[in-house]
Amino acid sequence: MSRISTLFGKLLQNRRKALIPFITAGDPEPGMMVPLMHELVQAGADVIELGVPFSDPMADGPTIQRSSERALKHRVSLQDVLAMVEEFRESDSSTPVVLMGYANPVEAMGYDAFTARAKACGVDGVLIVDYPPEESVEWVEYLKRQNIAPIFLLSPTTPQRRVERVASLAEGYVYYVSLKGVTGSLHLDLHDVAEKLDGLRSRISIPIGVGFGIRDGATARAVAELADAVVVGSRIIEEIERSPKAEVLTNVHRLVKSLRIAIDAASPAPSAAVKLTHL
């Protein structure tokens, strides 16, 4: 069984929800990434989403754009990101790592070379923001050949037909974008999220994570009552951005820990939980 399935199986048994922090590989600096990843796990992260920096992050708001720019100042490449995962794996063989980024760095490396190397480094899933399912047929085949989970986005505007298409391709978990707009936007309508997730449950058999717009413990807790996983990105990047380098690990730890506590205080509706048999 894959690391992602094992994790969600265990969480389900313990009636817990996953906390998935997002950080950009290379921000604040390449040398700090592996310690930062371990710190996230110690603070209570279940999965790490590691952003691959790109020069033109079209779907991201200002916070993650700046993060990507800081990483690119260090000339962090996709190869470097994979090396970080490889090093992380030397002392953590259980926490799933999902790469999240844009198509062009992967295209430049080539599907074959990328998926082979990603597998060897211990990458568990990949989400390419600008690969919608229609353009992903060949890509998904390459990932599945290496047992890497293709992760896809769903949005409030995704029609039923496309949800089914995503359901047929996706593995690991799907990532429901909780609002219109870019990452780091401010408003999240919990009522709307609840309604949409209800609709998705009947068509999506793998866990559903919710992200975009989760900025504090209260929202994280509320989302944990609806979804299988809570994804937090921009808020963590902000913490990295505003912390002096010597305090990044401590401050990020404190923030992630507070999110962990909030999520664990959630009392999930039983109907919201994914069924164990689908994992």
Place this chain on the structure above:
Amino acid sequence: MKVYDLPDSHGHFGPYGGIFVAETLISALEDLRIQYERYRSDADFQAEFAHELKHYVGRPTPIYHAKRWSAQLGGAQILLKREDLNHTGAHKINNAMGQALLARRMGKSRVIAETGAGQHGVATATVAARYGMECVIYMGSVDVERQAANVYRMKLLGAEVIPVESGSRTLKDALNEAMRDWVTNVADTFYIIGTVAGPHPYPMMVRDFQAIIGREAITQMQEDYGRQPDALIACVGGGSNAIGLFYPYLDSSIRMIGVEAAGHGVETDQHAATLTKGRPGVLHGNRTYLIQDENGQIVETHSISAGLDYPGVGPEHAWLKDSGRAEYFGITDEQALEAFHALCHYEGIIPALESSHALAYAARLAPALTSDKLLLVNLSGRGDKDMPTVARASHITF
């Protein structure tokens, strides 16, 4: 005869084009595609578009025989399709007008656009004023600084100009920012993309609105010369003026030449010759040739002409290159300036620096051909906006 019928229903031109965007934009693009396909064959819409092009834009634009310059070059005759005579001074208004009419049909009260040199921004601000729509223009802060006159022009027309501070702070970043605005405000906002790039249906839609250039040319050539030209020549940044001229000619065997900005030379890293030096990849919603580093990061380009200074190119041009239907060459800053001055001197026409690249290639080709050959060059814009740049290149200060 083989009939050209690209793109396919998913917006592919061979391996290029497509829809490479985040899920959050998919339904907006789907809606746009459905609406566009509806109005594309709607007689009322087409009649209104034709009426506006005639009475507001000033079409048809003439074909002018540059006799003195042709004689001086000694060889083929150079004919100019005078897109510089359009309202606002370039071909950009053809497309801005078409998309504004579509925005109105779709009930959108706000239009946004990206701009590099400012020509598309001015065209969009113009049609927004014409129809009383709110208008926001995204422009890299570097371009805001070097195109101050066009920024002022847009503001006069009632547009809000937002300087973009991310990335390289140029055209590509303005496009990123406009996309972010669109995904956030899609309910009331129409994104008027200025070139034949972006996700489907944009490359097709912008091409269709610009194809008036080639359709007029076919009629005018027949009327004025009794035959079609021996070659078509147009500059290519994103490639909208070139595709506008080429598209109606695609089923013929007439030679088509796209001219890219070679900047300081394609052997340097200071150019914008995407089809000559780039590699296929994915940017701004479509697969196409891109100027990128070995890690797939998009790199900054250079051209004396801001309108050609873009690291991508329309996916249909990528396909026309690979299929061999069109040829693409680079012209340096210096060669473009030389052609710019020649046209001023021999014909009394001040061309845009973008168009000067096409002129420079024609000037190289003409002497090798006999004097009965006809080269049709798309004079895509006028050069008034380029006065500060040309003066600087000539070491003149006002």
